[in-house]
Amino acid sequence: MSFRAHIFFKNNPIGQPLDVANIFKITVGQNEIQPSKLSIDGLETIALHCSGNSFNDKTRHSTMVLKSSELLAIEFIEEIND
Numbered sequence: 001m002s003f004r005a006h007i008f009f010k011n012n013p014i015g016q017p018l019d020v021a022n023i024f025k026i027t028v029g030q031n032e033i034q035p036s037k038l039s040i041d042g043l044e045t046i047a048l049h050c051s052g053n054s055f056n057d058k059t060r061h062s063t064m065v066l067k068s069s070e071l072l073a074i075e076f077i078e079e080i081n082d
Contacts, residue, residue, distance in 0.1 A: 001024075001079075002018065002021040002022050002023060002024050002051070002079045003076045003078055004023065004076070004077045004079055005019065005023055005048060005075065005076050005077075006018070007019075007066070007071065007073075007074050008072040008075075009071060010072045011070070015080075017075070019051070020050065022050045022052065023048050023049065023050050023076075024049055024050065024051050026046065026048055026049070028044045028047075029044065029045070029048065029064055039068075040068040040071045040074060041068070042069075043068065043069055044067075044068045045066070045068070046066045046067075046068055047063050047064070049061065049063050050063070057081075
């Protein structure tokens with residue numbers, strides 16, 4: 001299962017959200033959590049682990065690290081692969 005996220009930052013509350021796709025894991029500290037359990041009202045560091053494209057039989061992965069104190073909201077959408 002993978003997710004897409006729309007991330008809203010406090011310093012740009014009415015701007016377009018940052019759109020992040022192919023999220024396969026969310027961690028807070030060393031703990032993996034489900035999107036429904038994520039809280040952004042603390043001082044945690046949130047990591048969104050994303051899968052990327054495959055090139056030459058190697059899959060590229062990236063990690064986006066966010067400080068919850070800088071976030072206004074995160075909206076998660078489950079991606080359906082047909």
